[in-house]
Amino acid sequence: MKSVIELNGVSKIYKNKTAVDQLSLQVEEGSVLALIGPNGAGKTTTVKMMLGLTKPTSGHVKVFGQHPYEKSVRERLGAMLQETSVIDLMKTGEIIDLFRSYYKAPLSMKQLLAMSGLEECENKLATSLSGGQKRRLSFALALAGDPHLIFLDEPTVGMDVSSREVFWRTVSALRDQGRTIVLTTHYMDEVEAIADRVVIVNNGKSIADGTVQEIKSTTEKNSVSFTLTDQVSSEVLNSLPGVDQVNRNGNKVELFGADTDLLIFTIVRHNIPLKDLQINKSNLEDALQLLISAS
Numbered sequence: 001m002k003s004v005i006e007l008n009g010v011s012k013i014y015k016n017k018t019a020v021d022q023l024s025l026q027v028e029e030g031s032v033l034a035l036i037g038p039n040g041a042g043k044t045t046t047v048k049m050m051l052g053l054t055k056p057t058s059g060h061v062k063v064f065g066q067h068p069y070e071k072s073v074r075e076r077l078g079a080m081l082q083e084t085s086v087i088d089l090m091k092t093g094e095i096i097d098l099f100r101s102y103y104k105a106p107l108s109m110k111q112l113l114a115m116s117g118l119e120e121c122e123n124k125l126a127t128s129l130s131g132g133q134k135r136r137l138s139f140a141l142a143l144a145g146d147p148h149l150i151f152l153d154e155p156t157v158g159m160d161v162s163s164r165e166v167f168w169r170t171v172s173a174l175r176d177q178g179r180t181i182v183l184t185t186h187y188m189d190e191v192e193a194i195a196d197r198v199v200i201v202n203n204g205k206s207i208a209d210g211t212v213q214e215i216k217s218t219t220e221k222n223s224v225s226f227t228l229t230d231q232v233s234s235e236v237l238n239s240l241p242g243v244d245q246v247n248r249n250g251n252k253v254e255l256f257g258a259d260t261d262l263l264i265f266t267i268v269r270h271n272i273p274l275k276d277l278q279i280n281k282s283n284l285e286d287a288l289q290l291l292i293s294a295s
């Protein structure tokens with residue numbers, strides 16, 4: 001697979017604040033990379049360096065094998081950044097047309113309105129759009145030049161559930177067409193649904209890098225919990241196949257083990273008398289919090 005973005009030992013220092021610290025990573029063509037981490041971790045600064053909007057203090061950034069501030073690179077990028085600025089007194093359709101005019105082979109107005117879910121807003125003044133609609137306009141503008149590489153910095157903040165659905169369906173379709181997508185978000189369900197690869201950033205450093213499953217498995221703590229309806233000793237529970245740990249409070253029991261299917265098979269096979277059985281799977285949010293606190 002070809003790398004579209006290469007970061008090699010990249011740091012960014014603002015006065016005496018190190019926002020990004022020796023970050024190296026490659027982004028493969030046709031993939032969705034999610035950069036996640038707490039507020040102030042350095043995600044937006046990293047995206048801005050990939051876009052050529054901020055120069056690294058040290059290290060190298062290459063996009064399509066070139067410096068990101070080259071015109072030929074910029075023509076192939078689209079970005080939806082956190083600030084949504086709306087040009088006063090222009091209609092949604094007029095702003096989209098203005099952005100289309102910057103590119104040699106823009107997408108059509110019809111395509112852009114459909115992809116962003118703004119069909120009903122073409123003739124509305126941009127200043128009268130809701131917060132979520134302004135984010136969608138920002139998405140339409142990012143796509144105006146039919147970009148090969150798309151940056152989405154916290155794209156769905158302010159969008160309602162159905163807008164989010166339209167948004168992620170469009171992003172998935174873009175990936176299926178071979179577009180490369182770099183995403184930052186604080187919504188872990190979105191990362192689990194869309195990302196091919198996740199890089200966790202904390203204090204400007206990459207502290208984990210892998211697929212969603214790989215990241216989750218580094219900290220996985222799956223369990224089944226239930227209420228005993230008859231006496232069973234803790235020794236018996238501890239000795240069951242697949243059980244790594246037992247937490248018990250009277251007749252409330254939680255059995256931990258990597259494979260919850262095996263835990264259920266085991267408790268059925270050993271006729272453990274129980275009610276209110278629940279399966280508890282660790283999620284990406286748990287993994288993120290654990291990895292951050294351990295770093």
Ligand SMILES: Nc1ncnc2c1ncn2[C@@H]1O[C@H](COP(=O)(O)OP(=O)(O)OP(=O)(O)O)[C@@H](O)[C@H]1O
Pocket residue numbers: 014017018019037038039040041042043044045046
């Ligand atoms: N222009 C700037 N001047 C000085 N410090 C800055 C500047 N931009 C960012 N920083 C600092 O760099 C650090 C990283 O900021 P950045 O915006 O990249 O974080 P982030 O991970 O995107 O955060 P969030 O999730 O809140 O958007 C923060 O401590 C921030 O205050």
